[in-house]
Amino acid sequence: xxxxxxxxxxxxxxxxxxxxxxxxxxxxxxxxxxxxxxxxxxxxxxxxxxxxxxxxxxxxxxxxxxxxxxxxxxxxxxxxxxxxxxxxxxxxxxxxxxxxxxxxxxxxxxxxxxxxxxxxxxxxxxxxxxxxxxxxxxxxxxxxxxxxxxxxxxxxxxxxxxxxxxxxxxxxxxxxxxxxxxxxxxxxxxxxxxxxxxxxx
Amino acid sequence: xxxxxxxxxxxxxxxxxxxxxxxxxxxxxxxxxxxxxxxxxxxxxxxxxxxxxxxxxxxxxxxxxxxxxxxxxxxxxxxxxxxxxxxxxxxxxxxxxxxxxxxxxxxxxxxxxxxxxxxxxxxxxxxxxxxxxxxxxxxxxxxxxxxxxxxxxxxxxxxxxxxxxxxxxxxxxxxxxxxxxxxxxxxxxxxxxxxxxxxxxxxxxxxxxxxxxxxxxxxxxxxxxxxxxxxxxxxxxxxxxxxxxxxxxxxxxxxxxxxxxxxxxxxxxxxxxxxxxxxxxxxxxxxxxxxxxxxxxxxxxxxxxxxxxxxxxxxxxxxxxxxxxxxxxxxxxxxxxxxxxxxxxxxxxxxxxxxxxxxxxxxxxxxxxxxxxxxxxxxxxxxxxxxxxxxxxxxxxxxxxxxxxxxxxxxxxxxxxxxxxxxxxxxxxxxxxxxxxxxxxxxxxxxxxxxxxxxxxxxxxxxxxxxxxxxxxxxxxxxxxxxxxxxxxxxxxxxxxxxxxxxxxxxxxxxxxxxxxxxxxxxxxxxxxxxxxxxxxxxxxxxxxxxxx
Ligand code: HEM
Ligand SMILES: [Cu+2]
Numbered sequence: 001x002x003x004x005x006x007x008x009x010x011x012x013x014x015x016x017x018x019x020x021x022x023x024x025x026x027x028x029x030x031x032x033x034x035x036x037x038x039x040x041x042x043x044x045x046x047x048x049x050x051x052x053x054x055x056x057x058x059x060x061x062x063x064x065x066x067x068x069x070x071x072x073x074x075x076x077x078x079x080x081x082x083x084x085x086x087x088x089x090x091x092x093x094x095x096x097x098x099x100x101x102x103x104x105x106x107x108x109x110x111x112x113x114x115x116x117x118x119x120x121x122x123x124x125x126x127x128x129x130x131x132x133x134x135x136x137x138x139x140x141x142x143x144x145x146x147x148x149x150x151x152x153x154x155x156x157x158x159x160x161x162x163x164x165x166x167x168x169x170x171x172x173x174x175x176x177x178x179x180x181x182x183x184x185x186x187x188x189x190x191x192x193x194x195x196x197x198x199x200x201x
Numbered sequence: 202x203x204x205x206x207x208x209x210x211x212x213x214x215x216x217x218x219x220x221x222x223x224x225x226x227x228x229x230x231x232x233x234x235x236x237x238x239x240x241x242x243x244x245x246x247x248x249x250x251x252x253x254x255x256x257x258x259x260x261x262x263x264x265x266x267x268x269x270x271x272x273x274x275x276x277x278x279x280x281x282x283x284x285x286x287x288x289x290x291x292x293x294x295x296x297x298x299x300x301x302x303x304x305x306x307x308x309x310x311x312x313x314x315x316x317x318x319x320x321x322x323x324x325x326x327x328x329x330x331x332x333x334x335x336x337x338x339x340x341x342x343x344x345x346x347x348x349x350x351x352x353x354x355x356x357x358x359x360x361x362x363x364x365x366x367x368x369x370x371x372x373x374x375x376x377x378x379x380x381x382x383x384x385x386x387x388x389x390x391x392x393x394x395x396x397x398x399x400x401x402x403x404x405x406x407x408x409x410x411x412x413x414x415x416x417x418x419x420x421x422x423x424x425x426x427x428x429x430x431x432x433x434x435x436x437x438x439x440x441x442x443x444x445x446x447x448x449x450x451x452x453x454x455x456x457x458x459x460x461x462x463x464x465x466x467x468x469x470x471x472x473x474x475x476x477x478x479x480x481x482x483x484x485x486x487x488x489x490x491x492x493x494x495x496x497x498x499x500x501x502x503x504x505x506x507x508x509x510x511x512x513x514x515x516x517x518x519x520x521x522x523x524x525x526x527x528x529x530x531x532x533x534x535x536x537x538x539x540x541x542x543x544x545x546x547x548x549x550x551x552x553x554x555x556x557x558x559x560x561x562x563x564x565x566x567x568x569x570x571x572x573x574x575x576x577x578x579x580x581x582x583x584x585x586x587x588x589x590x591x592x593x594x595x596x597x598x599x600x601x602x603x604x605x606x607x608x609x610x611x612x613x614x615x616x617x618x619x620x621x622x623x624x625x626x627x628x629x630x631x632x633x634x635x636x637x638x639x640x641x642x643x644x645x646x647x648x649x650x651x652x653x654x655x656x657x658x659x660x661x662x663x664x665x666x667x668x669x670x671x672x673x674x675x676x677x678x679x680x681x682x683x684x685x686x687x688x689x690x691x692x693x694x695x696x697x698x699x700x701x702x703x704x705x706x707x708x709x710x711x712x713x714x715x716x717x718x719x720x721x722x723x724x725x726x727x728x729x730x731x732x733x734x735x736x737x738x739x740x741x742x743x744x745x746x747x748x749x750x
Binding site: 047051132 | 305306309367370371372374375378379380405406407408409410411412413414416417420424425426427428433434435436439442443446
């Protein structure tokens with residue numbers, strides 16, 4: 001078989017044997033995987049939001065007033081944390097490891113404050129999970145998002161830990177940093193949509 | 202490549218198949234064997250259902266058990282048989298077809314596989330706490346009032362299997378986009394890979410929406426919310442929308458991989474280039490797109506307003522266009538070919554005829570007035586078995602026979618394979634064809650007790666289903682005989698042009714000793730047999746390849 005391939009396709013065969021064979025170890029395909037994962041995540045939220053919107057449109061007296069102070073502060077914190085995190089990513093691109101740790105640490109702190117705010121908000125709520133349809137939607141939607149913030153927070157802490165303890169990440173290798181950031185931005189954007197739908201409209 | 206490497210090709214201990222192994226070939230086999238086990242379970246449940254329906258009275262099993270049986274049958278057949286079987290083919294074939302050494306995310310791949318037995322065991326264990334009874338669609342409010350724990354296990358099973366299928370899809374698309382050998386551009390990629398691109402896109406966009414529905418359903422069931430419970434102000438129709446936003450595309454998740462299989466089998470066994478490569482490739486994507494916007498044709502009787510019904514009716518019928526393009530391309534591929542009527546091609550032809558029938562009754566059902574007439578009758582049961590059994594399962598068997606020599610290194614037993622085909626084809630048509638008539642006469646689905654006027658035809662169906670069940674035996678015999686005393690297959694017994702046939706059979710652990718070389722386009726059979734510059738022609742080269750082995 002070997003011989004027949006080389007006689008018919010000899011030129012092609014030798015040409016491609018020299019092509020790079022390493023197919024693993026590139027950050028770009030891992031990033032692609034993460035993007036596809038986020039597409040799937042987006043669709044879960046779309047499903048939940050769609051249900052919410054249908055109720056809002058079709059169920060009489062569906063909407064209930066919500067206290068806006070805490071969630072507004074929370075929104076500001078979460079959105080700014082996205083910018084803070086981005087500074088961390090820029091830092092590592094310049095091999096500024098301290099910068100990465102500083103900004104990612106701050107992001108984690110802000111994420112934790114957001115979650116704390118949510119717990120505070122829950123504890124002062126006038127309705128429970130099963131009181132009415134709006135209440136059910138409120139807790140399930142914000143709760144599911146809160147789970148995602150928690151995941152993003154753990155992701156950020158993992159990057160921080162790996163940078164401090166294992167000395168990972170540099171200007172040439174920082175996939176974990178970018179992945180954590182992309183995930184955090186995603187959680188952020190979802191929050192903005194949720195805030196608009198559930199609190200403001 | 203010396204003889205030594207050929208000998209060592211595919212060295213795997215049998216115990217590897219019971220471990221967390223990250224080799225895509227092992228995972229492919231793990232998926233296939235697991236899904237076949239569930240196929241036998243699901244099939245056994247169907248036989249009990251059919252036995253019950255042989256007489257009009259619910260005398261064989263109680264109505265309650267009957268409900269559990271068809272619910273479990275449908276759920277197992279869809280989520281534990283046909284969807285994972287598609288993943289089995291994709292896992293085994295994609296890296297080989299594109300010349301890669303493994304999937305992009307091997308460990309993720311193994312995780313996704315091991316979620317199958319976990320989900321399956323959860324589902325089957327629901328028999329001990331009162332299996333779900335609300336059908337595989339699990340419509341509330343019915344699903345909220347029958348068997349709480351069984352229903353919850355059903356939900357958990359589906360969430361786990363759905364996650365696995367999403368992880369698989371991420372892996373397939375990333376692998377296809379990033380790991381092809383450098384000279385394979387997207388238009389010289391085998392059509393099976395195109396089919397998996399379309400399938401994965403659907404999985405990524407629709408499966409998560411099912412997850413959303415299941416999360417809400419689970420809250421209703423366990424936490425006392427009322428998202429879908431009308432007595433608490435909720436709306437069961439919302440569930441139907443979310444459910445069918447997944448489950449209509451799901452029928453394409455179940456058939457598209459096997460469309461891909463057919464596109465591989467037909468040209469090889471008819472020695473002809475595939476007709477309309479790009480038409481087949483793009484029509485798959487078109488089917489995916491249309492599949493995402495037609496879900497409410499399942500809800501024509503759910504109080505959908507008339508103008509909306511018109512929209513869903515029209516878009517649903519549009520799906521017939523890309524599907525028709527595929528069918529015509531396949532027929533044109535066969536036309537005038539040198540057909541090798543072995544079990545692989547027979548099943549492929551069986552697929553074509555049965556799927557055509559399923560597609561035609563599908564267009565009938567897309568017409569709202571007709572659908573309202575036969576909604577939830579045996580016409581629907583007949584229709585979707587022509588699509589799922591006649592479509593997916595026939596093509597699946599075709600693929601199993603086609604790649605058997607590659608996977609095992611041996612040839613299957615042709616005689617038993619043919620007996621398998623004949624019994625399956627006869628049994629299948631005898632079981633499901635009469636159901637259309639039953640449905641038009643008004644026999645409801647999901648009932649253990651029916652009007653005696655339907656008994657005669659039901660008995661034909663039941664006898665047909667016994668033949669169908671027995672047809673599994675010649676299949677197993679053919680497979681086993683192949684393993685025990687099958688002829689050694691060599692690298693390329695079918696003289697096929699896709700890359701997986703360039704490596705040893707079974708492929709060695711690293712897939713290829715050296716990077717494989719594109720001989721020609723994947724389907725250029727019969728053309729270029731007399732190349733002008735006097736080079737050895739491809740056909741001859743392939744004959745030589747076949748003789749190496
Ligand atoms: C051995 C071959 C099979 C037989 C005899 C069979 C028989 C049946 C029957 C009689 C029903 C209707 C039960 C009822 O509505 O009361 C049914 C339902 C169903 N079957 Fe099959 N079937 C077979 C194979 C398959 C396969 C291969 C698939 C899918 C890949 C499948 C998927 C389904 C589904 C989704 C339902 C609907 C269940 C529900 O309504 O909840 N079946 N089958
Ligand atoms: Cu549909």
